[in-house]
Amino acid sequence: MDDLEGLLKGHKIAFFSMEVGLTNDIPTYAGGLGILAGDTIRSSADLRLPLVAVTLISKKGFFRQELTPDGKQIEHPQEWDPSKYMKLLSAEVSVHIQGRAVKVKAWLYRLQSVTGGVVPVLFLDTDVEGNTPEDREITFFLYGGDQRYRVKQEVVLGIGGVRMLDALGFKIRKYHINEGHGSFLALELLHKHAMDTDKVHELCVFTTHTPVEAGHDKFNYDLVKEILDGTADINELKKFGGNDNLNMTLLALNLSNYVNGVAKQHRAVSQRMFAGYEIHAVTNGIHSYMWTGESYRKLYDKYLPGWANEPELLARVADGIPHEEIWQAHKEQKKALIDYVNELTHVGMTYDTFTLGFARRATEYKRARLLFSDLERLKKINKKGKFQMIFAGKAHPRDTQGKKLIEDLFGYAKKLLPDIKMVYLENYDINMATKLVTGVDVWLNTPLKPLEASGTSGMKAAHNGVLNFSVLDGWWVEGWIEGVTGWSIGPHPDEGLDIQEGYQKEVEDLYNKLEYVIIPMFYTRHDDWVRMMKKTIGKIAYYFNSHRMMRRYVTEAYL
Numbered sequence: 021m022d023d024l025e026g027l028l029k030g031h032k033i034a035f036f037s038m039e040v041g042l043t044n045d046i047p048t049y050a051g052g053l054g055i056l057a058g059d060t061i062r063s064s065a066d067l068r069l070p071l072v073a074v075t076l077i078s079k080k081g082f083f084r085q086e087l088t089p090d091g092k093q094i095e096h097p098q099e100w101d102p103s104k105y106m107k108l109l110s111a112e113v114s115v116h117i118q119g120r121a122v123k124v125k126a127w128l129y130r131l132q133s134v135t136g137g138v139v140p141v142l143f144l145d146t147d148v149e150g151n152t153p154e155d156r157e158i159t160f161f162l163y164g165g166d167q168r169y170r171v172k173q174e175v176v177l178g179i180g181g182v183r184m185l186d187a188l189g190f191k192i193r194k195y196h197i198n199e200g201h202g203s204f205l206a207l208e209l210l211h212k213h214a215m216d217t218d219k220v221h222e223l224c225v226f227t228t229h230t231p232v233e234a235g236h237d238k239f240n241y242d243l244v245k246e247i248l249d250g251t252a253d254i255n256e257l258k259k260f261g262g263n264d265n266l267n268m269t270l271l272a273l274n275l276s277n278y279v280n281g282v283a284k285q286h287r288a289v290s291q292r293m294f295a296g297y298e299i300h301a302v303t304n305g306i307h308s309y310m311w312t313g314e315s316y317r318k319l320y321d322k323y324l325p326g327w328a329n330e331p332e333l334l335a336r337v338a339d340g341i342p343h344e345e346i347w348q349a350h351k352e353q354k355k356a357l358i359d360y361v362n363e364l365t366h367v368g369m370t371y372d373t374f375t376l377g378f379a380r381r382a383t384e385y386k387r388a389r390l391l392f393s394d395l396e397r398l399k400k401i402n403k404k405g406k407f408q409m410i411f412a413g414k415a416h417p418r419d420t421q422g423k424k425l426i427e428d429l430f431g432y433a434k435k436l437l438p439d440i441k442m443v444y445l446e447n448y449d450i451n452m453a454t455k456l457v458t459g460v461d462v463w464l465n466t467p468l469k470p471l472e473a474s475g476t477s478g479m480k481a482a483h484n485g486v487l488n489f490s491v492l493d494g495w496w497v498e499g500w501i502e503g504v505t506g507w508s509i510g511p512h513p514d515e516g517l518d519i520q521e522g523y524q525k526e527v528e529d530l531y532n533k534l535e536y537v538i539i540p541m542f543y544t545r546h547d548d549w550v551r552m553m554k555k556t557i558g559k560i561a562y563y564f565n566s567h568r569m570m571r572r573y574v575t576e577a578y579l
């Protein structure tokens with residue numbers, strides 16, 4: 021049947037995620053959550069874990085970002101052709117939406133590892149003959165449309181996903197709900213197992229990714245009633261999903277026997293938000309091979325053979341690899357980045373200039389403006405030691421503040437010229453992220469605490485000897501050793517300063533460290549700089565990778 025026979029054997033863990041970032045050509049991701057899902061799948065394939073992933077086909081992608089010369093974001097659909105990368109399976113299931121039976125089919129993508137492992141990824145699709153035109157669009161736009169559209173998507177993902185796995189003959193022992201978008205799967209399991217909550221509990225694992233109350237999907241029960249139309253008892257649903265609204269996080273919390281946050285700090289925040297639930301921490305990681313640039317891959321292959329499937333070996337970088345070769349690999353990757361930026365923008369960046377990178381979703385809490393609190397100070401710092409800056413990131417189509425943020429950054433760039441060269445690159449995606457995290461000198465992150473659940477781009481940077489300079493939030497609280505693996509910005513979370521005090525300390529720290537510590541070290545203490553590069557690889561990359569993360573999920577959550 022459809023090439024699946026071999027794949028069916030032993031695939032007992034189902035990983036559900038609304039977004040998945042596999043390759044640049046498959047635009048079914050919006051940001052960190054999707055990239056993490058992609059790395060989860062890649063590491064599972066390498067480690068030959070019996071995992072099958074379920075997501076939506078998002079045929080028109082998230083969006084392609086165009087930026088006008090003033091930094092106004094224009095969104096374009098990102099049409100792509102699934103048949104170039106995957107195969108449409110013949111199996112068909114249906115889900116009930118507003119009283120209609122909506123047909124769901126699945127595309128099979130085989131993620132094949134060089135180790136011989138394979139993870140099947142099922143991309144659910146409602147663009148099926150016989151469905152109404154409106155229903156055919158349910159799986160078009162990732163995070164598109166209104167609440168009604170979102171509930172429909174989540175019904176297709178959660179309920180449709182469980183049914184599709186059954187239809188294909190998968191024997192699933194654990195369902196991993198990656199963020200609340202997939203929580204309807206637990207409802208479907210309740211129905212499948214005659215409302216036996218103990219049974220469903222045993223089957224479900226839930227990872228929460230959102231450290232703010234407002235970030236969790238919540239749906240009005242009238243809307244839920246309209247969409248599910250008699251296929252679920254709303255009073256029953258309220259027992260698990262909350263009284264006032266259907267809270268998808270609560271639904272998953274109440275029906276999973278293992279729940280985790282994505283960094284130790286995030287676990288603590290989640291524990292306060294959801295008192296009474298036991299929340300664990302599995303700190304995120306990134307796929308080491310995927311996010312290591314060409315030059316460093318060669319270097320690690322030479323000195324630490326086997327590192328890609330055993331990233332623990334990277335702990336030995338400091339002992340084994342000569343200084344000059346670490347620096348040479350960095351120089352090569354930096355040159356590739358600077359050439360790429362100059363080609364895109366004609367800004368004339370130079371190879372030897374200290375280069376700062378900052379790329380992530382353009383949304384308020386990431387606070388890209390922090391660095392620009394005092395433009396005169398920036399110019400003064402640049403007079404003592406020259407620097408250049410590369411920014412990128414998409415704002416969600418409905419996030420007007422995020423869009424304004426991009427415009428403001430364009431404004432700062434103009435004001436800083438000709439002293440400081442700064443670019444904001446258009447259409448941040450996997451390929452661009454790879455270029456940036458492998459090629460800058462320092463990776464900057466200035467989120468508003470405690471809103472960065474984990475963050476992962478800094479881990480990618482560290483795999484390439486790029487030093488992190490970041491607010492102590494998310495994963496960085498665990499990865500940071502001052503002056504050894506990178507630098508902090510502002511107070512430690514344990515200091516418990518109020519927001520205003522904290523903000524002032526952050527701004528001072530940001531400028532002072534740039535001016536007196538980081539840039540001087542880059543230009544005048546080369547050996548110390550390279551020593552830090554080695555420390556950052558050795559003490560961060562060996563741990564903050566998705567191989568370690570998946571081994572933890574297996575031993576602590578799946579088994």
Ligand SMILES: *Cc1c(COP(=O)(O)O)cnc(C)c1O
Pocket residue numbers: 050051052053055379380381448449450453454474475476477478480
């Ligand atoms: C890694 C990555 C992210 C997530 O970065 P954060 O630092 O966690 O915000 C987002 N988008 C792309 C394309 C990435 O590669």
